[in-house]
Amino acid sequence: MRLIPVYRPRETLVHGLHPLAALALYASLVAVVLVLQNPLYLAVCGLGALSLVLLAEAGEECRPFLLLGMFMAFLVALLNPLVNRQGGHVLVYGPRLPVLGRLDVTLEAVAYGAVSGFRILLVVVLFGLASVTVSPDDLLDILSRISLRSSLSAALAVRLYPSLVVEAREMAEVQLARGERLRGGGRWQRARAHFPLWMALFRGSLDRAANIAEAMSARGFGSGRVTRRRRPLRGRDLVVLPLSLAVVAAAVFSSAGEGGYRYFPLLDNPLTGFRAWAMASLAGFFALLQVIGRCWKKWPWWRSRI
């Protein structure tokens, strides 16, 4: 039974990337999402992110991130029109409130809120995809050159999170059987009933931390120089790394000057600043990843080459 969305090894191109290439890919996609304003480009980014999730066969693991992103996107889309007064097309004339002033809702603020929400959704999904496809151990290798302890702590957190979830469930079930009413009642009552459980969980985590520290000490952790086995960059990484940088550059250039898209005071026509080459490079980037990934999956020879 797989309960928790954390990294799991899998035979896909996305999982098979060198962590450096994977980090570059996700960082560049997040940068592109943040830089681009034009909804047409962002729609392509959305389709691209979806295709990456499918390529990584990580739909199930990404679902919680998708739900979280959708919730956040909904909040932003809902709140933005209420607090943003800009825009020329007033859709609803709201009441005048003492501190906030008049709550008018404009078409431009609604569009900007929707696009901002969509951006947040994409960033959350990309973050989720990164967390379920990049091995924390491989990340440790890279980050350990900067801070060994912090990166080890991160890897340990990923390792122990599932145990913590199971332990919390076990404790809650035992307490129900002992007669503790963890369900029902008001929020305050439930919080009071849960408090000893959280404390016990916390104490249990401290015990486990001490045990792990002892086991690590017995295995020579902190003895001095640590061997770093270098994982070589492969063909797939050498394709993804420069292309990721190129896509960021394309996004920046396409948004500069006339290519930018404005929401206020009036919505621009998305086709006004549209640059076909920018769209083509974005779509081409995702399509190329799909082609490489599908071939990688289908032909072992291709996989061995790259």
Place this chain on the structure above:
Amino acid sequence: MALVEISDLTYWYPRGEKPALRELSLRVEKGEFVLLTGRTGCGKTTLMRLLNGLVPHFHGGVLQGRALVCGMDVVASGPRALSSRVGMVFQDPEDQLVSTTVEREVAFGLENAGLPAPVVSKRVEEMLAGMGLSRLRRSFLPELSGGEAQKVVLASILALHPEVLVLDEPTSQLDPLSAEELLTVVRRIHEETGTTVIMSEHRLERCFHYATRVIHMEEGRICFDGSPAQAARWWGPREGAFLPPVSRVFARAGWEEIPLTVNQARRLIHGLETRGSGKVEVPGGRREGPPRGGPLAEARDLWYVYPEGPEALRGVDLRLERGRNLVIMGENGAGKSTLLRCLLGLLPPTRGRVLLLGERPSRERLPGLASRLAYCPQNPNAYFLSPTVREEMLRTLKLRGYRGDAEEAVRRQLGRFGLEGLEERDPRDLSSGQKEKLVLACALLPPVPELLVLDEPTRGLDYGSKREIMEIIREYGDEGSTVAAVTHDVEFAAALADEAAIMGNGKSIVNGAAEDMLSDSLFFSPQVNRLLNHLFPGLIREEEAVAVLEGMRQRMAAGMEREGGEAGA
């Protein structure tokens, strides 16, 4: 050459009232397989921690005396220097794994040792292949079974090519098959590489005969040191608490020659049969279980399918009668725990029907049944929420709505369970046996529950603790409590059960009288049954075996006297 040389060593943990090791002297030669025995808290773990410098370097405290391991002074060197010479495997794999995948875990110690990268890669491959872990190379560690995880820990330790392998109850958290597999690997490593092994273990039937030396500890001292055969003779007059079950029954029956394995025991009995004693009746006959008193819990055509997971239960039919203790056995993943959770209402059945104490159980209804049933989980730490033993027990009474003198009830219960003096201790700091007893003490506080549900109650316990728990459960059985237990411990199951069910692949494969279910099986029969089943079908309990063997011994003695008399005449 001695790999371990300890002379006149005494050690106190920080804030320890008495020393954990007292004037201890020990010498272990290269290639020995040393089995450490003793009750929980006798100093076994401390001694093992000393061997790789965790005592005193990690735990602190005061140490007097001298300890040399692989020629290195433990106090001067410490665990970092000793880690590549002395490998240590602890009880719970969950507390030892630090990476996310098997391959990285095996490499962890090697990388810490600063070995060149090609050497690290070579040894990782060697270990994965040698331990049969290659197919799991990229597996996510939290998703491995307990047995697989402990094998990964062992591989990561062996990858360092230690001269001394120290194992602290390495199978205490594993099911019998995984435990067997792990101990087989340890034996193979010892046989093929000559690695010195020092191990403490409660499953003595699996390793006692294999050890080259047995050391027994009590209160931080070594009180016996000799071969397994000598240990068996030494334990003979002492009820054989630290012997395998088959040896223990011979010791308790007063035999002079004590076998170490079922095979040796069969040879002894075979010899007796040929001397013409014939079959011996079980004194008192087979135990008759209590009469059936109506259903306490019942599952009919019970199915449970985990969301996006496997079919954990597939049409289970089971009935727990009042007064008839039920034991559920089966390998890991057979669906035992899921069944227990469904019976308690913690999981809603996907299909089928469950009745518990006459009600359809659910998470909402379960707290309302707290005064009629008690649940003791596999992990006692999941039970404890209070900072002291006393408060934990008072909390239980409060949850059950007890109206009498709570302090008096707690005092009486502590006395009954032999937990006096621990009132102000943190429950999590107690030994495994004490924790298990405390959980039972809480569970059996007044009003005594009609149903006591136990999930692996003997996991990680020594024979003495198991016996105490067994006696407590029997006492409460006389007061009207019925037990439903999930266990891997066949000896415990045999001693407790009136009824038994064996599960496999989500189904109750067979269920019925314990004597029939736990007989004539390779893995689900106690040693005494494997020894005597051909003479007494359905004999599963130690007391019955002791009675039979006493009878055999007396007949053998009488026969020998007769033969002596005839020869004299």
